[in-house]
Amino acid sequence: MTQNFDIIVVGGGAAGFFTAINIAEKNPKLKIAILERAADVLQKVRISGGGRCNVTHACFEPNELVKFYPRGEKELRGPFHQFCSGDTIEWFEKHGVELKIEEDGRMFPVSNSSQTIIDCFLQTSKKLGITVLTGQSVQSIYKKDSVWKIETQNENYLTEKLVMATGSNPKIWEMLQQQGHAIISPVPSLFTFNIKDARIKELPGVSALVSVKVKDTKLASTGPLLITHWGMSGPAILKLSAWGARILHDKNYQFTIFINWLNDVDTVEAEQHLRELKQEHSKKTVAKKSPFELTNRLWESLVLASGISSETKWADLSKNQIQNLAKQLTQATFQVNGKSTFKEEFVTAGGIDLKEINFKTMESKIHENLYFAGEIVNIDAITGGFNFQNAWTSGFILANAI
Template identity: 45%
Template sequence: MKFDLVVIGGGAAGFFGAIQAAERKPGLKVLILEKTTKLLTKVKVSGGGRCNVTHNNFNPFELARHYPRGEKALKNLFKSFQAEDTVRWFESKGVALKAEEDGRMFPITDDSQTIIDCLMEQAHSRKIRLELGAPVSAVKKHDNIFVVETSQGVFEADKVLIAAGGNAQAQAYQWIADTGHTIIKPIPSLFTFNESEKKFKDLMGISVPRAEVKIAGTKFVQEGPLLITHWGLSGPAVIKLSAWAAEYLNGIQYTFQALVSWIGPMKEMEFMEGLQEHKKQRGKQKVTTNPLFGLPQRLWQKLCELSEIEETKIWAEVPQKNMNKLMENMIRCPFQIKGKTTFKEEFVTCGGVDLKEVDLETLQSKLVPGLFFAGEVLHIDGETGGFNFQAAWTTAYVAARTIAS
């Protein structure tokens, strides 16, 4: 069967690319091939089932800073289609989005099905054909016509858009590598840290609003909310750090020391001066029952316990060595990390098609004319917070614009 465009991948990038191409060129004969029996699965589970569509940052250069891989490429691509354009597009289809305090944007229904229904409706109205359970085994080009081989048969196309998403196994990209493209080894991004000693396990569920998390001996550091879990550390500070340090952590097999400041970035001297002042002003106050810096009571007690400050002690009685220990536990609390856990269902990979082999003005292959790429299959990935979906919408839009023209 012959199509103007075959899109490989029934996720966010695949659907958006297919819809945009058909929207720009009415009558375009488009087919979406999906290897599984379900469409838009990541859209369904994202944001706890609410779908974190994009991020509330309408400055292309600032937006691009949230991508550990692909920042330079996206700075340029966001000039064509950025978060503000995403919001407008969905609103034009009757789906209003709202921004939350942390910048994440969701449909006002708080239901990912709203986004799925919108994309499905747009695909249906433009007569885009869907083929499920059709994993692609090869994409070949003969006399300017693409031949796409699948388990469901062979399809021909003038142009092909590969939007196959992320995959932890390099082998899953072999059919792309067979087109001559270099695949940068896919490795996990966006994960939480497993602590081997589990010394904070009894505090699971406790969070602090502004922590700083560092990987000891490196320049990798992030700040933000931090959550103690039964397996270790989670929350935005950790998830962001995992994205920026993804390649480094993979190289050391996720075995390292994390240093946590429970009160955000603070210098030793500044902290100790504050502590001494408190000791002078509140000398008769009991230490363990009067948390400083707004820390949760149970976390404060744990830090005092680790600093060997007895429950009965008042501030005036705390020796300097224990004050020093408290400072260490407050601004450089050590966690021995061994392993990682995928952050909810939001599995993201860093790695994929090497950007050097793609024209970043058009998203067309430099090696195979008529072959395009969009979404996570590219060596582009962002922090958590709607950034990965925005990269999918943007790359799909730019590829579709070229395909339609």
């Protein structure tokens, strides 16, 4: 049996629902269906942001917002001028969901539950008469005359306009490749670094504001770093992993990083400061109390790593020990050996080549009436609500175009 629709959205996630709802609101006469391969829709929304759903980020200036996207910065500038984070807040408020801003700029529903977002999407799509079909795993897509034909394992569908919102789904990418689209091969983004090192072995849970560089590359980032049981995590590391997704993949996740535990203090300044401390605190024990904004445990670990015993007094520090300590503080070298996935916020760099998409409409430049929304394209962002913002913006623009 074949079912006919004006518009079919493949993918029952955030981008798919947002797109379908916006199309239906602008043109209630259209017959719209969402096809989802799983038994349940919006599963990723449910677990996102630790079950709270980090809807967007309180960055309201399009030219600033694009800077959070390692891939897609240039392409998203125009779209963000049409639908930005402020529009997202307004949209959800209009649909009965109030958002709040947290200290770090992330925005969540006031209810603190992703279920609020899911309920909003389900209720709105029901009210608008959108057909939601689950358990529909797409087996093939092709164009016949001017109509798209979609075959799932148990049904056939025909539609004039086809919207692909399947996220990082390799099977769908393969089908689109057969339709002539170029796919940028996927690699992980947003991961933590596996590091075995005596200096941090006993310090899980300790954090510091640092700057990090990857040796022999231009990759650098600053921000909070968190020491974990398996190595290092926190915004500084995650940012580095996102911007370096391709480079670090090519290095097989074996590389060296330099950490400045004092963030913006350089080695010369650090040495100077240590010499002053030697004068001021001559009778005190070096390892005992951190003179910098570092926890005492981290400070002690770096002191011992500089060849200074735990009993040494400031007065007894040699010139060599001061130099070593300044280096440990501002140019500490760590060997990274592999990566770990960051929580459930698994993000992939890769997808449909951005050159093949018209960002004024989100339509394919290769096939008429084929559209893309969300992470199926080669756009990804760091953590903080930015990947969702890309889903909302692309869905809105696409809906307007249709």
